[in-house]
Amino acid sequence: MKHKIALVDDDRNILTSVSMALEAEGYDVMTYTDGETALAGLNTSNVDLAVLDIKMPRMDGMELLQRLRKTNALPVIFLTSKDDEVDELLGLRMGADDYIKKPFSQRLLIERIRALLRRSSVEEGETTSNGNSVLTRGELVLDSSRHVCTWKGEPVQLTVTEFLILKALAVRPGHVKNRDQLMDAAYGENIYVDDRTIDSHIKRLRKKFRQLDKEFSNIETLYGVGYRYAEE
Numbered sequence: 001m002k003h004k005i006a007l008v009d010d011d012r013n014i015l016t017s018v019s020m021a022l023e024a025e026g027y028d029v030m031t032y033t034d035g036e037t038a039l040a041g042l043n044t045s046n047v048d049l050a051v052l053d054i055k056m057p058r059m060d061g062m063e064l065l066q067r068l069r070k071t072n073a074l075p076v077i078f079l080t081s082k083d084d085e086v087d088e089l090l091g092l093r094m095g096a097d098d099y100i101k102k103p104f105s106q107r108l109l110i111e112r113i114r115a116l117l118r119r120s121s122v123e124e125g126e127t128t129s130n131g132n133s134v135l136t137r138g139e140l141v142l143d144s145s146r147h148v149c150t151w152k153g154e155p156v157q158l159t160v161t162e163f164l165i166l167k168a169l170a171v172r173p174g175h176v177k178n179r180d181q182l183m184d185a186a187y188g189e190n191i192y193v194d195d196r197t198i199d200s201h202i203k204r205l206r207k208k209f210r211q212l213d214k215e216f217s218n219i220e221t222l223y224g225v226g227y228r229y230a231e232e
Contacts, residue, residue, distance in 0.1 A: 003117055004028040008038040009053040021106045035059030039067055049116055053079045069095045073147060075116040075160050097161040115187055119160055137170045154212050161186050162205050169229035178226035202227060
């Protein structure tokens with residue numbers, strides 16, 4: 001079954017060239033030239049991944065992502081301006097899974113898409129050694145087969161990247177994971193992202209849990225070393 005990709009950008013040249021490249025790789029592609037039209041389309045179509053430009057008319061990529069995240073955890077890659085670091089960090093904090101700077105290599109974009117889709121597929125089909133896809137650590141429950149996370153019985157909406165980072169930490173409570181290890185868990189060994197990307201995901205994870213529980217402190221920072229999930 002083909003994966004379906006949504007490509008949202010007001011630059012029609014990018015839409016044409018990238019959609020052709022993705023279709024040549026075997027993907028179905030839906031294209032949109034503004035965020036408002038894209039939101040309507042994505043709310044009525046099953047899409048496996050979205051690639052969003054940040055600066056668009058009618059509704060920019062940030063607002064589009066914010067609205068999507070209210071109901072949808074699909075993987076999202078942001079296309080950002082060449083030197084706009086603020087956009088990158090804000091996008092990650094809002095729940096994007098990855099970002100690529102313009103101008104970009106189509107091959108790089110395809111590799112990032114493959115990595116995200118591969119992670120989603122692994123998560124959906126993954127089970128533990130006893131055949132159970134549910135990981136429980138005290139008040140935390142992670143169900144990989146359904147992409148469901150709960151804390152004290154309340155649902156926590158996580159992106160694919162956030163879910164995989166949290167799971168990598170919670171699998172072995174008390175054991176420190178450095179940023180490289182978390183990058184591998186979230187992105188795969190062949191994809192490089194910088195340290196601040198992992199830090200941004202960790203900050204967003206903490207924020208989501210603290211919205212439910214102000215006392216949440218289970219994700220611990222060991223400065224200069226990495227992160228760990230606190231032992232119960």
